[in-house]
Amino acid sequence: MAKLNIIVGTMYGGALDVAEQVKPLFENVGYEVDIIEQPSVDHLQADLVLFCVSTTGSGDFPGNLVPFVRALSAQSPALTELRYGLIAMGDSSYGDTFCGAGRKLDELLQDLGATRLDERLEIDAMETFMADDAALPWVEAWIERQALSGV
């Protein structure tokens, strides 16, 4: 069975909630899914990785993700095998730092050679009261577009 790790970066649980809501969509198409809240670089060794990452401070990573990002930056592993998707959560009232953590992580992963499948989803708390309302249809379409089913 193909393996999907959903790596979560959250302060208040919104990104974790999104991860829990989308998990069954992947299970329905044959993935074994783990939600990871204390990720290490080893968790990138899966058939597919989905990041659900909110932003705190001034474009900063949520605390639970900081050791992971530090390890990635310090070790600079070659991630040429990694295929990933990324859901960034933020609030456009923060201006320039909107979805800053998700954007920075995306850049770092690509610098390390990883391949993002499709565009990043950015969920704006100013526009979307329930993040799931944006995340669920996006993930459904993502699975379809990237032909991720049937594994």
Ligand SMILES: Cc1cc2nc3c(=O)[nH]c(=O)nc-3n(C[C@H](O)[C@H](O)[C@H](O)COP(=O)(O)O)c2cc1C
């Ligand atoms: C103290 C604080 C700082 C924040 N800073 C930013 C920011 O710089 N950029 C941004 O896009 N959103 C920012 N946000 C908004 C959160 O990213 C957004 O509300 C997100 O949905 C929270 O997700 P979570 O429940 O997973 O922590 C901030 C929120 C708080 C409470």
